[in-house]
Amino acid sequence: MNETLPLLSARALTIGYSSSNQPVTPISHSLDLDLWPGKLVCLLGPNGAGKSTLMRTLAGLQPTLAGVITIAGKPMQTLAPVELAQQLSLVLTERVEAGNLTVSELVALGRTPYTGWLGALTQQDKEQVNWAMDVTETVNFRQRRLHQLSDGERQKVMLARALAQDTPLILLDEPTAHLDLPNRVEMMRLLHQLARQTGKAILLSTHELDLALQAADQLWLIRQTGEMNMGVPEDLVLNGTFEAAFAKNGFHFDRTTGTFAIHNEASGPSVSLDGTGSLAFWTGRALQREGFVIGASDNAICLIETLDVAGKPHWVVTRDKIRTDYTTLADVLTSLQELKHVSADL
């Protein structure tokens, strides 16, 4: 493997759809893209922006409208199917009809580019299959049939098959779509580690913005207009590109925490909040959701102090010099609801 060359390149690429009875529909054009060895790239964008279209085009499942895709230094269309299958594996979100195959039989199909359809697995093939099931934690249901799996389990099996294929390039379209949070985090961690340790180039599309921000070496942000922005996640956050790509009424991206927050109508009275750390953070969240403005102490209707008392959260609300203690935020909010009505009546 040549470390100085991208494993996949696209130049002046136009992606989209054309058919004989409909006008050509370009989704995005003039794309110059590179996937480098050892790097995890996350493709992000709103619904309908073109993520799946780009994935399918880069994998050779749908024709380009213009431009050239090069894989391992050769134009993709010059690669024989078996050569392409030795370079690139693809995991799509669509359900795979796998007949009555067991999990281990399906994962073993990943070795087909090396063995042929009827070829027996060598010891090395078997080791690769077992490794793929191990790292994806699918080994425990290796004897189950595909139709006996949950959507999330099936998704992990499809990743296992791609890993058994052992290609320098792996493309995954929404691989975390059916996974619960621990499994989503685990899959991102695994893909990041795989890229690092094996030198594979991995491109995945996802709606998991926060996980992508943490795990990706590079982000490709595709906008609804088809425009593409690329860069290191932190650069795209700091220069505002990330936020702009997902701009929508009703929420905003908080650069400090790296999360999207719902805009709450801050129509209520102002309260003063005193405290630090996660306790103050979550207290602030609850107050904002209830419409309170967290502001300066001079026009606040009360002061809320957050305290850690013997390892347990504690709140002291002071109003008109009267201090009241609370041990749950639910009780703090109930007391403030009453204050809200009092202040509205004034």
Ligand SMILES: Nc1ncnc2c1ncn2[C@@H]1O[C@H](COP(=O)(O)OP(=O)(O)OP(=O)(O)O)[C@@H](O)[C@H]1O
């Ligand atoms: N076969 C097709 N023929 C014509 N247009 C299509 C076809 N498939 C998808 N499109 C259109 O192409 C655009 C991009 O679709 P695509 O599925 O690539 O988006 P996406 O970013 O993957 O969306 P999502 O996040 O919802 O999965 C959409 O406007 C879609 O309606």
